[in-house]
Amino acid sequence: MKLLVKAPAKINLSLDVLYKRPDGFHEVEMIMTTIDLADRVELTLLEQDKIHILSHNRYVPDDQRNLAFQAAQLLKDRYQVKKGVQITIEKTIPVAAGLAGGSSDAAATLRGLNKLWRLGLTLDELAEIGSEIGSDVSFCVYGGTALAKGRGEMITDLPAPPTCWVILAKPFIGVSTAEVYRRLDLNGMKHPEIDEMVKAIKNNDYQSVCENVGNVLEDVTLKLHPEVAQIKEQMKRFGADAVLMSGSGPTVFGIVQHDSRMHRIYNGLRGFCDQVFAVRMLGERHSLD
């Protein structure tokens, strides 16, 4: 028995860090939304009691370091599943890019194995299990658009943002999320207006969404990798209505509403950047599979 599960990437329309917690994690407030750029996770039921993982991407681990492997292992241990699974990941989401590719593969594995192993768990239960794998996994279990708090695992559902194009450009570098958080200086930082972004989304106000994008991790990654700032400048010059780095980076996204402007930015960035995509946001939460 086989199941194909879609694992979409996310962008952070807004990302604020409030303080460093005693457990070493940072208390965050983020507006996250899934986009139409997805890995495909194929799950095949195995009669042997084993987890096999396969990905043809050289940057993706083929063993227990893979977040999808960890998702399967957690479910197996917690619910004493005696069957195994072959997990094959067809990677489209750039790796270590600030787009939560690994987290989304793990979330897709949780959703898929819930069906394949007939566990009967709710999305809330899967999201809670996901939070043990990584801070972004809970959001990826639900998808859609959400306000995320805590270390990222406390999710409040939001409606779809206004319709627009998202152009993504990833330079040929990977960024370590842990290093970016470690280098973050919490003193005197300019915090984005998360409440205004929530309002803008609820009011379907495109202009206000554009005015309220913000990410406090940007300064850290821009200092480490000046090419990220150059990509931001290029996107602005080609006419994006708003430009921001996603998560800990290095992917930069621009948003526009008109097709012609989307084509101009997409074509302008190709050749300058390693990977460029023009996609839609997936909008509101709905059953991903």
Ligand SMILES: C[C@@](CO)(OP(=O)(O)O)[C@H](O)COP(=O)(O)OP(=O)(O)OC[C@H]1O[C@@H](n2ccc(N)nc2=O)[C@H](O)[C@@H]1O
């Ligand atoms: C920055 C964000 C924004 O969505 O995404 P990415 O850029 O990774 O996509 C997330 O906060 C990343 O989430 P995720 O990548 O799941 O992080 P985790 O695996 O849980 O943690 C990696 C490391 O980042 C740091 N970390 C993570 C989350 C958080 N709220 N505070 C932290 O300090 C910790 O040092 C942790 O060891």
Ligand SMILES: Nc1ncnc2c1ncn2[C@@H]1O[C@H](COP(=O)(O)OP(=O)(O)O)[C@@H](O)[C@H]1O
């Ligand atoms: N399924 C997976 N896909 C991609 N990377 C993975 C996966 N599982 C584990 N990883 C590891 O997680 C790291 C971060 O990957 P990723 O989730 O793509 O980035 P980000 O945390 O920036 O969103 C990678 O460098 C890789 O070693």
